[in-house]
Amino acid sequence: MKSLFMKICRFLCLVLTLPLFMLEITGLYGLYKRVFPLLAYNITFSYNDKMHGIKRELFRNVGRFASTDGTLRLLEIGCGSGANFKFYPFGCTVTCTDPNPHFEKYLRLSMDANTHLTYDSFVVTCGENMTGVKDESVDVVVSTLVLCSVGNVLQVLHEVRRILKPGGAFYFLEHVVSDPSSWIYFLQHVLQPLWYYLGDGCTITRATWKDLEAAGFSELHLKHIEAPEVTLMIRPHIMGYSVK
Structure with a gap:
């Protein structure tokens, strides 16, 4: 009964999003991509x-993956406006990637x-x-609140493994x-279209x-947590790191 009720509610939500769907197929939704970075x-x-x-705990041991010469090259996928920068260790070199070019203004701030950081x-x-990034060229890759919006999670993880140096780490x-x-599960499925x-x-x-379990990393350190005080729909989180 709960499953049927969920499907009915999801259908109603889907109907409500039809105007947004029309904006997407006509290309007008692209205007929102200019507003979204703000x-x-x-x-x-x-x-x-x-x-x-939680972020302090997540990134506390990033420095252990520095190269033998002491340098740490870090690439962040979907860097957005640079929310993680203050958690990275002093002196590390950061490469930023994002599919939305309109984030660059806020990234500079x-x-x-x-x-x-460098x-x-x-x-x-x-x-x-990420063909512009060379094979085995970075020590650490970071992804926070990004894998939820990519088209193919396993393909992203394949790219992560490609660009990581042997023994490098992917933080998520x-x-x-x-x-x-x-009931969070219920609401997530009902409100997903909107x-x-x-x-x-x-x-x-x-x-x-x-x-992450299927991606082929040699080590996976993963923990399920409930994020404090964030919106109910995104309260369940995972955090940790994988080693190539």
Whole structure:
């Protein structure tokens, strides 16, 4: 009965999003991609305040993956407005990638505020096709709140493994689907059609930990957590790192 009710509610939500669907197929939805970086930049401050301790814990051992000469080359997928910069160790060199070029304006603001880092470049590309990044050229890859909106999670992870040096690490912090017995799971599936458009392609029903388990890393350190005080729909998170 609950499953049927969920499907009915999801259908009603889908009907409500038909105007947004029409904007997408006519190309007008592209205008939202110009506005979304500003929204994301402002949301970042609130999210970082609530997740500060968790991000500190996540990135506390990034330095151990530095090269033998002491340098640390880090690439962030879907860097957005640079929300993670303040958590990276002093002196590391950061390459930023994002498929939305309109993030660069806000990314520069974060760069100016985090002078302890060296910035290599901003590459406009999707995570599934980072051909501009050489094989085995970075020590660490980072993805936070990104795998929810990519087209193919396993292809992104394949690219991550390609560009990581042997022994390099992939750090992740992602919201995921809740337990099927919970009301959060119900709401995630009902509201997914609307959330997709408001979140610029964000999917709140992915079991991303399964993709990480299947990606072929030599080590996987993964923990399920409940993010404190964030929106109910994205409260279930996974965090950790994988080693090539």
